[in-house]
Amino acid sequence: MKVLLISLLSFFTFADNYSERGKEALLPLKKSLMKELKAxxxxxxxxxxxxxxNIKAMDITDSKSTKKYxxxxxxxxxxxxxxxxxxxxxKALIDYEKTKSKKPRVIRIDSDKTAYVEPIYLKGLCLTCHGSQISSSLKKEINSLYPLDKATGYKAGDFRGIFWVEFN
Structure with a gap:
């Protein structure tokens, strides 16, 4: 019984630690992306x-990664x-899509790697580019920039994807 309790406490401490670190790691990315999108x-x-x-998002994302994650x-x-x-x-995306959970998660990738994920649910403003009622000129530009685009047809509140942190 004592070993089980210690194991459970260790697991929750482990998950809490990665949860906190994951939230801290994602905050600058989310803030920077939102700031640039609004601008x-x-x-x-x-x-x-x-x-x-198209031009800035990948650079912003890459700039927020570190040696630790x-x-x-x-x-x-x-x-x-x-x-x-x-x-x-x-696997995480399929599970979020199925369960509609709004809770972040800590995921053990393998014996050496751990990840933290937060689900992304669409808000009204996102529908301008990701909804089902996209203007023809915008749709034409999306198709020009992203010929393999699969990211339209959403409604407010739909599950869109995840923000993730992969710890090294």
Whole structure:
């Protein structure tokens, strides 16, 4: 009984530690992406936001990774192929899609790697580029920039993907 209790306490301490570190690691990425998207929207509308995603999003994401961890976004219905999920991400994405959970998770990838994920659910503003009622000029630009785009047809509140942290 004592060993079981110690094992459970160790696991929860382990998960809590990665949860805290994961939240801290993702915050700068989420803030920077949102700041740039809002600036693009304000200056050039939906086309400006799309340009931010196309030109700046990957650089912003890469700049927030460190020697201790990598951060990113992924989806089963990705727009940018560079955000395609790895096998462990696919499992998490499928589970979130099925359960509709809004809770972040700590995931043991293998004996040496651990990850933290937060689900992304669409808000109204996101529907401008990811919804089912996209203007024809914007849709044309999306198709031009992302010929393999799978990231449209959503409604507010739909599960979109995950923010992730992979600890080294």
């Amino acid at each position: 693009g929207l304000k200056s050039h509308g939906a086309m400006g936001a799309l340009k931010v995603c 990598k951060v990113g976004r992924s989806s089963l219905k990705n727009r940018n192929p560079k955000n395609a999920p790895s096998p462990w991400m696919s």
